[in-house]
Amino acid sequence: MNDSYVLLNTDHPRICMECRCHYCREGCTQYIETRDSVYTAYGMYVLAFACRIGLVEPTKELAEYYQYCTTCGLCKYRCTVSLLGTFYRKILDIPKHVAEIRAYFIERGLAPTQTARLLENLKKYNNPQGVSKPLISNKNVKDALKEKTEILFYMGDSIYDQRNSKALESAINILKNVEIDFGILKDEPNSGDLALRLGELGLFEMLKEKNLEILERFENVIVFSPHDFHTFKNDYGLNNITHISVFLKELMDEGKIKLRKINERAIYKDPCYLGRHNGIFDEPRDVISSTMELEEFYANRYMAMCCGGGSGHAWMDLEKKDRISKLLAREVREKEVDVVITACPVCTTMLEGENLKTLNIVEVVERNMEV
Numbered sequence: 001m002n003d004s005y006v007l008l009n010t011d012h013p014r015i016c017m018e019c020r021c022h023y024c025r026e027g028c029t030q031y032i033e034t035r036d037s038v039y040t041a042y043g044m045y046v047l048a049f050a051c052r053i054g055l056v057e058p059t060k061e062l063a064e065y066y067q068y069c070t071t072c073g074l075c076k077y078r079c080t081v082s083l084l085g086t087f088y089r090k091i092l093d094i095p096k097h098v099a100e101i102r103a104y105f106i107e108r109g110l111a112p113t114q115t116a117r118l119l120e121n122l123k124k125y126n127n128p129q130g131v132s133k134p135l136i137s138n139k140n141v142k143d144a145l146k147e148k149t150e151i152l153f154y155m156g157d158s159i160y161d162q163r164n165s166k167a168l169e170s171a172i173n174i175l176k177n178v179e180i181d182f183g184i185l186k187d188e189p190n191s192g193d194l195a196l197r198l199g200e201l202g203l204f205e206m207l208k209e210k211n212l213e214i215l216e217r218f219e220n221v222i223v224f225s226p227h228d229f230h231t232f233k234n235d236y237g238l239n240n241i242t243h244i245s246v247f248l249k250e251l252m253d254e255g256k257i258k259l260r261k262i263n264e265r266a267i268y269k270d271p272c273y274l275g276r277h278n279g280i281f282d283e284p285r286d287v288i289s290s291t292m293e294l295e296e297f298y299a300n301r302y303m304a305m306c307c308g309g310g311s312g313h314a315w316m317d318l319e320k321k322d323r324i325s326k327l328l329a330r331e332v333r334e335k336e337v338d339v340v341i342t343a344c345p346v347c348t349t350m351l352e353g354e355n356l357k358t359l360n361i362v363e364v365v366e367r368n369m370e371v
Contacts, residue, residue: 024075063105070310071095102199131160144183164345167360226274259291270304271344329354
């Protein structure tokens with residue numbers, strides 16, 4: 001394998017292979033869904049090392065194994081080596097390494113079929129779903145590039161999604177109701193998040209360049225999806241990025257939003273790219289608990305289970321024995337809550353697929369705002 005790939009030119013896989021504790025399987029989305037250790041961090045490191053030393057050839061079939069990881073990052077916190085501290089978690093940054101290996105295969109024309117389909121949709125339609133036109137009306141919102149605004153609201157792939165576009169409209173209504181001076185992009189470029197996670201580095205760099213030219217103009221960019229938020233904040237290195245859940249909490253603290261108490265019990269699902277990857281746990285909970293009783297999943301915060309939809313899995317049809325969303329749904333029903341609340345459109349898609357009443361946090365705020 002090419003020496004330019006950091007993972008394959010270091011002893012990172014060897015650390016994992018010599019330890020062989022397999023704790024990364026515990027809570028791993030793909031181990032739960034396939035019951036095959038080859039899809040765990042340990043299994044993927046073994047394959048990468050075998051490929052590095054020439055025991056196996058890089059093929060499209062081998063690339064298929066790396067398609068299964070959702071890059072949720074739970075393995076970093078399950079790993080016994082990473083428990084030694086933050087330094088070791090950075091060394092064993094499995095989500096980064098998986099994207100790295102995917103890039104290796106893509107550069108050699110070995111992209112798995114379903115990965116290739118999503119990437120083609122991104123190039124052709126600006127979204128992985130392959131939808132040709134946005135599904136929300138934005139006629140009554142300022143065009144951020146034509147009219148001067150303090151805040152840009154970045155909507156992301158949800159403008160192409162039938163379900164999540166409704167939550168976007170709730171967010172827009174909230175911002176209007178509290179008289180926030182904001183605008184949107186009438187022709188919004190994709191953030192490149194999925195392109196980067198799937199290993200299409202050329203497409204990511206092109207989208208990054210296009211977005212940076214726009215995003216750096218604004219004092220504050222409010223972002224709807226945790227995936228886009230993570231990409232802008234960490235992969236672009238921008239400091240003017242705020243997730244919508246944090247912005248709502250700020251508006252509540254300033255007294256601009258007041259929520260009425262309702263007699264309902266909710267459970268909050270931590271999105272991987274908001275919570276585990278960026279440490280945002282309290283703000284969404286503060287917003288929700290101010291209007292209804294809040295319940296927790298047994299595994300929450302840094303140890304929260306992935307919904308199973310990351311890295312494009314929400315739009316892929318991979319062969320699996322089970323779905324982790326079914327496990328989450330079972331717990332929701334056991335706790336007998338009225339609604340599942342999340343702050344991620346991917347989580348909404350996966351959990352509603354299990355016939356659970358699911359709301360984005362912006363929908364909760366819009367419904368319970370005191371006008």
